[in-house]
Amino acid sequence: MFSNTLPQDVLYILKTLNQGGHEAYIVGGCVRDNILHNIPKDWDITTSAQPEETKSLFSRTFDTGIQHGTITVVLNHTNYEVTTYRVEGKYEDCRRPSSVSFTKNLEEDLLRRDFTMNAIAYHPEEGYQDPFHGMEDIQKKTIRGVGEPALRFQEDALRMLRCVRFAAQLGFNVEEETYNALMENIELIKKISVERIHDEMEKLWLCEHYEKIPLLWESGLLTEIDPLLASRLMARADTFIHELRQTPKNSILRWAMVLQEYPLQEAKTFLKKLKFDNDSLKRICLLIEHINQDLPTEGYPLRVLAGKLGIEAVEQLITLQSILRPTSSFRQSHLCLNKILADGDCLSLKELAVDGQMLMKIGVPKGKELGTLLANLLDYVHENPHFNEKQILLDKAKELMQ
Ligand code: ATP
Ligand code: MG
Helix, strand or coil, X not given: CHHHHCCHHXXXXXXXXXXXCCCEEXXXXXXXXXXXXXXXXXXXXXXXXXXXXHHHHCCCEEEEEHHHCEEEEEEXXXXXXXXXXEEECCEECCCEECCEXXXXXXXXXXXXXXEHHHCCEEECCCEEECCCCHHHHXXXXXXXECCCHHHHHHHCCHHHHHHHHHHHXXXXXXXXXXXXXXXXXXXXXXXXXXXXHHHHHXXXXXXXXXXXXXXXXXXXXXXXXXXXXXXXXXXXXXXXXXXXXXXXXXXXXXXXXXXXXXXXXXXXXHHHHCCCCHHHHHHHHHHHHHCCCCCCCCHHHHHHHXXXXXXXXXXXXXXXXXXXXXXXXXXXXXXXXXXXXXXCCCXXXXXXXCCHHHHHHCCCCCCHHHHHHHHHHHHHHHHCXXXXXXXXXXXXXXXXXX
């Protein structure tokens, strides 16, 4: 039964809150995941204690979102979020409540949650508190909005994307009234910040139940988010899903798969619009730029490419090509790259046996000439990996300077 699998820390938090005279339950994703025999990512606790009362009961806490009633309790280097039972005021802009207030009533707290499967509380002695029959829906593998689904999506439009993502994460169906309500409210997704849309979409690409991913465009949601992406994915939906299945679970690779048909500039614009960080943007664009080019299969040009793009990017390109262009020469490139790595060949200036200081000591002036010489020496070593030795390169530098 459930209580056997509750971590000691969680039991301790529940007991401590109870001994302080408060109600406390685990709630949300961890209860759902446990019922499904999945390992919960984290353990959320809901309690009748006010945030200040929670803080006074534990020695290490910090305020996570105290205005929303959330305190993080730290036990054995693990964080547990403890949130006071909460009701939400009227929603503004389809994304956030105008106010939150605390309540002493668990059911009111469960009522504010998105789906019945996420609105179950559990206590090891009292069992499940499940006023909206979430357990039944989990058993039926059904996602159902708590209360009136249309209203719930109108309160917070992100719930529509969460709905699709949970379907693809858990392999659940969306209950009919909930799905109809979603389709009727798709345009509200425009009110949601791009950061939250980005997060949810990324989670979706990493989901295991690929057959549910098309809900994103079948529901009309993707057209509201980005009509161009929607039409591109719809035009090759089956192939795309098949390709995604084969792509390692890595967000950079999966986004590159999603945007594979984009001209580089359009991909950049899309990624900027979704507020990707610079590093991810660069890494995805690099893959898009080279995705359709044949990769070198010989040592010299492959060392040049790996020096320019980095080993990881070349490995990722090989992976993408193995999926998208299985008849290309990706296997030879892969073998060649493995040999380069096994031999420890020099690929970048960092690994070159000489540096700027050493070249200046033999009289190379600082500045552009030094940069060009280093680049030429790197190219020389790319072509002749065995010549990456200080004396050989200094002699070569002298020769090149003449
Ligand atoms: P996972 O962490 O596996 O993605 P989760 O169900 O734990 O799923 P969280 O975003 O961690 O999802 O939220 C924890 C709980 O908070 C949910 O189970 C749900 O009860 C509630 N919740 C989260 N986001 C919303 C929302 N937008 N509207 C209503 N309730 C929400
Ligand atoms: Mg969670």
